[in-house]
Amino acid sequence: MHDLRREFGPAQASFVDQTGQRPRDNHYWAPVIVSREQIDAEVERLAALPKPADGRRQSLIVHPSARAGSPGLAPGIQVSLQVLLPGESTEPMRHNATEVNFCIRGGGSTRVAGRTIAFRQYDVWNHPAFVAFAHTNDTDDIQVRLVYSNTPLLQHMEVYVPEFGVELEVPTQTLTAHASDDPKRRSPFGTFPIGEDGGLLMPYETLINPQVVESRPLHFSWQQVKAELDKLEALGSDYVGRRLYMMYNPVTGRTNGITPNFFATMTIRPPKIVDRPHRHVSAAINYYFSGSGYSMVAGNRYEWKAGDLMLSAPGWAVHNHASYDDYVYELTIQDQPLNIYMQSLLWQERPIARTLPRLRNPLHRQGIRIMRDISWLKGSITPIVTPFRNQTVDYETYARLVDWQIVNGGHGVLVNGTTAEPSLLTVAERNRLVDVAVEAAAGRVPVLAATGSQSHAETVELTQHADKAGADAMLVVTPYYIRPPQRGLVEYYADIAARTERPLLIYHIPGRAAVSMDLATVKAIRERAPNLVGMKHAVNDMAFVTHMLDAFGTEWRVFVGLEELSYPMLAVGACGLMNAVGNLAPRKVADLVEAVERGDYAAARALHFALFELNQSVFYDTNPIPIKYMMKRMGLIPANEHRLPMMPATRELEARLDGVLDRAGLL
Structure with missing residues (x-):
């Protein structure tokens, strides 16, 4: 232990005025990777050194941001690389830090707290504080261990106490005869309640003699x-x-x-x-x-x-x-x-917007339903394809596609859009895709669920499931094939909107649904459904976009649903894109939206032309036939499968699409 007497120089505390001040920002440490090659080289270097007197061939692995005097790989975690050659042992020691040992090569034995732990590669064991230990390599191979301890924290507190050359076989003694056993020192009142809040008053002799809990080394x-x-x-x-x-x-x-x-x-x-x-x-x-x-x-x-x-x-x-x-x-x-x-x-599983990419709704991820702010609802929101494998939905690949979108700059994902072939999926499959997307996105970007169907009952079921699953907004297509009257559309959307508090958008695609919607109908729905906030407009009708924005203002969210009209409709006032080509080039599509948003129309126009052939190629055959083939060629999906009556691309179409991908630089 340290000498009982120390010489201190003169010292004077000071006042630091913090009136009106906030605590300093944290200094966040950057992630670091210590590669296998670096570790192997350091092991080789340590192994080549002459054997030290205490037997400890070791190096600390230190972060560049570590504080002087408390070197760690994290602020409170020291990691040391320790090497023993065959037949070597370390000098016994103990310290008031706790340790986790992990053998990454070879094996051997550790004598700690009076027991021997025989270990092999990838075994883990702990050392309690202030117990004697020593390591031995009794194998024919080099022994390499990573040792994790709380030493930097103790060093920062200036209370790290190591002792070397201690007796290995003498167990650590715990004082069991308490001073409070002296009747003259034992408070006659003991520990007793004070006030009505559950607090207690405890006498000094109890304070300095807490309950002893035995901590033992454990081998995993x-x-x-x-x-x-x-x-x-x-x-x-x-x-x-x-x-x-x-x-x-x-x-x-x-x-x-x-x-x-x-x-x-x-x-x-x-x-x-x-x-x-x-x-x-x-x-x-x-x-x-x-x-x-x-x-x-x-x-x-x-x-x-x-x-x-x-x-x-x-x-x-x-x-x-x-x-x-x-x-x-x-x-x-x-x-x-x-x-x-x-x-x-x-601990935060779904982090707030301040730490994550823009263009998302931070309030919903905290469990708050709110309709006042939909500024997050914009950008490139890609309708993800549905990958099949042996005619079953490949949910693992789907999760990877969601992550790939986010990593590569997409502002959001749309589940079960037209590109996902939802008419060829069961309700259960569509619901499961929503679950997978919400889980995979995990709050990084908004997840929109297309929940419309020909059947009102199916639309209700799909919408309610997406609501519970945590989708950020719903996209509901006009009921297809049955060609309802405009007054039927008003009642239909008013009913669906009343079943969720999430933002709701109309999916207007007359070419597939065989029903169009006029401005008066949209106005009537808005009067009945305050959570109706916009439309995906997949029609070559710029005038309708202008009429809607003029009638409802810039808060009305218009998403472009036809690739070739992306730039023109954004320039008029659309807030984003829901384009199938985002499955192929999410970063470029996102860049186009962002360029228009910041008013850089020259850059946006250049991106429009750069994407033009790719946009056209989506419709060389029925969507998503071309998209799925191109995604397979890019290695994004393992199989180019469809369900009947959809079919894969023909050989002629494949050759044509290969040329598109090559010119786009995607192969």
């Missing part, structure tokens, strides 16, 4: 943990929960940790899985030891692979993770238990 064998993870994976697509287990130390109680500071989870991530974006004030560090994928952190993309270590979730940064074509196994260390105990944990 990868062989056993993996067997349990494989059981989760065997549940298949019917199980939609996360495939992970937290390695729980019961001494942490409700804070759910492996130590009082950290939780440790092992995850199996199936191929092509995209997590829900979220954020939390606790920091997370991932080590990936199988597979590959990417992470989106605060709008930035980071690629990772097996053997990489990543600060994947800096505090309060929106993030999510996705796997590529292989299964991913990962260890996550996160300082959530500490935040739970401090009551500082904030």
Whole structure:
């Protein structure tokens, strides 16, 4: 321990006037990836060093933003890379930090708190605070461990106490004879209630002698943990929960940790899985030891692979993770238990608009239904195709398409639009697609659900499901084939609008529905339905757009439904596009909307011409026949399948579309 006497120089506290001031902004640490190649090179360097006196070949892995004197990979998490050659051992030590050890190569044994833990690759075990421990490599291979501890936090508090060369086999003694056993020191009143709020008064002797809870080292064998993870994976697509287990130390109680500071989870991530974006004030560090994928952190993309270590979730940064074509196994260390105990944990599954891309409704994602502000309802909202595989809906690919739209600049997604072939889907399939889209988008952009049908009953069922599922707005097509009168359209839309508080838009597409709507009808519906806010207009009729905007004002949301009219209709006053070509080039389509929105008509006109052939190609055959073929060629969908009476593109059409893709630079 430190000497009992210390020499302090003169010191004087000061007053810092904060009148009218707010606390400083946080300094957010950037995500960092320490690659497998970097780790391997450092292991090789450490292994080549002469054996140190204490046997500890180790390097700290330090973030560039780490504070002087408390080097960590996250503000409260130190990660050290520790290497032992065959036959080597470390000098016994103890410190008042807690640790999580993770063996990434080789094996060996650890003597800690009087017990021996024999470990192999990918095993995890914890060290309680201030217990003696030493590591041994009793194998023929090099031993490499990642060791996570709360040392930086203790160093920042200037209370980190390490001791070296301690007796390994002497168990840590816990004082059990309390000073309060002295009758002269024991308060005769004990602990007792004060006031009516449930507070208590506690005497000093009880204060300084809290209940002793034994904390033991726990060993989590990868062989056993993996067997349990494989059981989760065997549940298949019917199980939609996360495939992970937290390695729980019961001494942490409700804070759910492996130590009082950290939780440790092992995850199996199936191929092509995209997590829900979220954020939390606790920091997370991932080590990936199988597979590959990417992470989106605060709008930035980071690629990772097996053997990489990543600060994947800096505090309060929106993030999510996705796997590529292989299964991913990962260890996550996160300082959530500490935040739970401090009551500082904030966790947000559906983050607010300030941290996410523009053009979305922040209030709905907080569970608030509100109609006063629909400024978020604009931009390029792509009607996503429905991928099939062996004539069944491929929901996994659909989720990836939603994510691809968002990552590549789309402002929103439309589920079950015309491009999705909704007439060839069952009601259950359409409802499931809404669920998948809401889950995959996870609040990053608005999700609009097309809930119209020929049948009023089906429209009601689809609308009510989308409402409960969390769709941001509904798009309802005019009932097709039956050619209702205008007064029937008024009653129809008034009835549907009354069944939801979400914004409602009319889908006006006379070419497919065989019924048109006039301005007087729209006015009559608006008088009955205050949540009717706009129209997707898929008609070559610019005058009707002008009449609507003149009658209802600029808050009336007009979305362009014909690709070739995108720029002209936006210039007149449309607020966005719902174009099938967004499935192919979401960034360019979004750029066109944004250029018009900022008044850069030269740039918008250039994009109009750049997209023109692609826009025309959508209608070389019945939509979405050309779109699906081109998406297959681009590798966006695994199969170019339709349901009857729709058919795939002919050989001649395929050749023509290949030329379009090539000229557009999409191949």
